[in-house]
Amino acid sequence: MNPLPTSSVIGILGGGQLGRYLVIASHHLGYRCVVLDPDPDCPAGQVGAELIVSDYDDEQALDQMAAKVAVATYEFENVPVPSVQRIQAHGVEVRPGLKALSVSQNRIQEKTLCLGLGIPTAPFAAVSEYQDLIVALGHIGFPLMVKTATGGYDGKGQRVVRDAQVVESVWNQLGAGTHPLIVEGWVDFAAEVSIVVARARDGEIEYFPLVENQHVEGILDVTVAPAQVGAGIAAKAKEYAGALAAALELVGILAVEFFVTRDGRLLVNEMAPRPHNSGHYTMEACAVSQFEEMIRAVAGLPLANPKLLYPAAMVNLLGDLWQGRSESPAFDKALALSGAHLYLYGKTEPRVGRKMGHLTVIEGSADQAARTALRARRLMVAKDGGDAG
Numbered sequence: 001m002n003p004l005p006t007s008s009v010i011g012i013l014g015g016g017q018l019g020r021y022l023v024i025a026s027h028h029l030g031y032r033c034v035v036l037d038p039d040p041d042c043p044a045g046q047v048g049a050e051l052i053v054s055d056y057d058d059e060q061a062l063d064q065m066a067a068k069v070a071v072a073t074y075e076f077e078n079v080p081v082p083s084v085q086r087i088q089a090h091g092v093e094v095r096p097g098l099k100a101l102s103v104s105q106n107r108i109q110e111k112t113l114c115l116g117l118g119i120p121t122a123p124f125a126a127v128s129e130y131q132d133l134i135v136a137l138g139h140i141g142f143p144l145m146v147k148t149a150t151g152g153y154d155g156k157g158q159r160v161v162r163d164a165q166v167v168e169s170v171w172n173q174l175g176a177g178t179h180p181l182i183v184e185g186w187v188d189f190a191a192e193v194s195i196v197v198a199r200a201r202d203g204e205i206e207y208f209p210l211v212e213n214q215h216v217e218g219i220l221d222v223t224v225a226p227a228q229v230g231a232g233i234a235a236k237a238k239e240y241a242g243a244l245a246a247a248l249e250l251v252g253i254l255a256v257e258f259f260v261t262r263d264g265r266l267l268v269n270e271m272a273p274r275p276h277n278s279g280h281y282t283m284e285a286c287a288v289s290q291f292e293e294m295i296r297a298v299a300g301l302p303l304a305n306p307k308l309l310y311p312a313a314m315v316n317l318l319g320d321l322w323q324g325r326s327e328s329p330a331f332d333k334a335l336a337l338s339g340a341h342l343y344l345y346g347k348t349e350p351r352v353g354r355k356m357g358h359l360t361v362i363e364g365s366a367d368q369a370a371r372t373a374l375r376a377r378r379l380m381v382a383k384d385g386g387d388a389g
């Protein structure tokens with residue numbers, strides 16, 4: 001198949017911030033977009049895409065989208081598989097593909113795929129009955145993590161279990177067997193790292209740099225590029241992510257999250273076949289952004305070499321920053337710092353824990369970028385307008 005002709009229409013399921021920057025990247029390349037999202041004021045609907053306002057399982061709306069687009073993609077992995085099949089039934093390809101979607105929807109399938117490829121993960125067990133949970137506890141030992149197998153994000157749907165006393169309450173909190181769970185050994189990690197890889201239709205793979213992530217309460221807080229890890233870890237991350245992308249027959253991009261253990265092992269945590277929060281820094285710091293690279297793959301265009309041009313750091317701007325203030329955070333103070341770039345997603349309700357935007361700093365070194373990015377975020381909300389340094 002030839003590359004998607006200019007002015008073709010790309011369908012995007014999901015209109016959050018990832019969809020927003022996919023739309024903008026599509027426009028750069030001369031394409032148009034139709035976005036399907038339940039929210040009439042969603043971030044991707046504000047930047048010049050045609051918006052279909054509907055639920056993700058509304059068959060009429062899916063048919064409507066399929067009739068308008070040459071190819072389709074999704075910006076989050078919890079799009080129902082039957083919705084993607086419905087679009088495909090119209091002869092419209094949906095990339096990165098059905099296998100990537102179904103595997104990445106389910107933590108058990110993700111880890112089972114890794115196991116089959118010889119890629120290390122934390123020890124895990126699938127749990128559907130209370131008794132399975134008790135057996136898994138015996139094998140894996142405390143502390144451990146119990147997660148819903150599907151539907152979790154930003155730390156939602158997961159609990160740490162430190163001792164036997166809380167097992168029953170965690171079982172009840174996570175649905176008491178109404179849906180499958182996964183038990184994972186607790187990883188006492190030295191660092192969390194992630195990588196975005198892109199895979200073209202012909203199987204060509206390009207690798208974005210490995211980056212280091214810090215999470216707060218299960219939500220990404222800071223990304224630093226490049227990760228300050230040895231060459232051996234960075235090479236393994238590429239090898240594992242490339243193998244996963246190929247096994248998923250992916251056409252698009254795949255983000256893979258890893259733990260680096262204190263004894264220097266690299267374990268896969270989870271993966272997502274879409275742009276990733278830890279890849280936002282690529283918009284300034286790499287020779288191509290994760291969004292453009294994804295659209296290139298989806299459109300059948302050649303991939304770009306996504307090499308790192310500048311060390312960078314990204315901090316998320318959650319709704320928390322808006323709390324207890326009568327006005328928005330002082331973005332001008334942050335932007336006065338050299339190398340700082342601000343992205344706001346156009347969301348009007350700054351709820352606690354909600355991703356409202358992010359700020360990226362490009363600098364001479366990764367450490368300096370991280371310091372400046374954190375300082376920028378502090379300056380936005382400093383009470384006296386001052387700076388504690």
Ligand SMILES: Nc1ncnc2c1ncn2[C@@H]1O[C@H](COP(=O)(O)OP(=O)(O)O)[C@@H](O)[C@H]1O
Nearest residue numbers: 122145152153154155156184185186187215218
């Ligand atoms: N098995 C584990 N051991 C230690 N920390 C974990 C484990 N699983 C998850 N975490 C922590 O919780 C964060 C969110 O978990 P993750 O599985 O990535 O789910 P989500 O889909 O919410 O991102 C991880 O980035 C990590 O900081």
Ligand SMILES: [Mg+2]
Nearest residue numbers: 154257269270
């Ligand atoms: Mg995660």
